[in-house]
Amino acid sequence: MIEVEGFVPWTWWPHEEVGHTDESKKEIHALFGKTGAFDTPKPERLLKRIIEIATNPGDLILDSFAGSGTTGAVAHKMGRRWIMVELGEHCHTHIIPRMKKVIDGEDKGGITEAVGWKGGGGFRYFRLAPSLLEKDKYGQWIISKQYNAAMLSEALCKLKGFSYVPSDTVYWQQGRSTERDFLYAATQGY
Numbered sequence: 001m002i003e004v005e006g007f008v009p010w011t012w013w014p015h016e017e018v019g020h021t022d023e024s025k026k027e028i029h030a031l032f033g034k035t036g037a038f039d040t041p042k043p044e045r046l047l048k049r050i051i052e053i054a055t056n057p058g059d060l061i062l063d064s065f066a067g068s069g070t071t072g073a074v075a076h077k078m079g080r081r082w083i084m085v086e087l088g089e090h091c092h093t094h095i096i097p098r099m100k101k102v103i104d105g106e107d108k109g110g111i112t113e114a115v116g117w118k119g120g121g122g123f124r125y126f127r128l129a130p131s132l133l134e135k136d137k138y139g140q141w142i143i144s145k146q147y148n149a150a151m152l153s154e155a156l157c158k159l160k161g162f163s164y165v166p167s168d169t170v171y172w173q174q175g176r177s178t179e180r181d182f183l184y185a186a187t188q189g190y
């Protein structure tokens with residue numbers, strides 16, 4: 001049960017309180033200029049309301065359709081942790097530049113003033129690899145043709161809990177878990 005002092009959730013949210021489409025378009029223009037527009041942005045105030053109702057500071061918020069990154073930007077300014085997933089190029093055109101501005105304290109718009117946001121924090125960016133396995137014409141699971149030897153070794157390291165740190169001098173030391181424990185993904189027959 002989450003209790004937010006002095007605030008009772010109500011089903012009718014007027015635009016005076018949570019913003020409107022025009023406001024969100026202006027927020028996006030302020031961040032990216034008119035050429036960096038995004039078709040369906042949400043106003044930061046709307047996300048603030050939702051996040052206030054549903055979460056507490058420090059909680060983890062997932063937006064698996066991140067778009068222009070409003071959810072993550074607002075979550076960050078409100079002291080929540082976040083994961084955003086994006087399939088398209090918006091990661092590079094919108095989300096990463098936006099989050100950098102938020103972190104550097106350069107985003108003065110949206111809810112920045114309302115929550116007293118001054119900047120801080122950080123994020124990590126991961127690119128999803130293709131699936132390791134695919135079915136061949138006989139219905140057998142085989143290593144995907146998109147994988148080269150280095151990718152295969154890195155994937156196996158991840159699956160086995162090794163760090164992928166290929167040695168410069170010893171070809172079979174591709175991954176390691178301890179000083180003496182190495183992983184080598186063979187791609188030739190013996």
Ligand SMILES: C[S@@+](CC[C@H](N)C(=O)[O-])C[C@H]1O[C@@H](n2cnc3c(N)ncnc32)[C@H](O)[C@@H]1O
Pocket residue numbers: 040041042063064065066067068069070071085086087088090
């Ligand atoms: C309507 S937008 C999201 C808007 C965003 N939540 C915001 O407030 O700005 C939907 C986004 O989901 C992305 N998307 C669609 N299918 C996806 C998928 N399977 N995985 C990740 N992202 C996806 C689209 O590229 C698009 O940017």
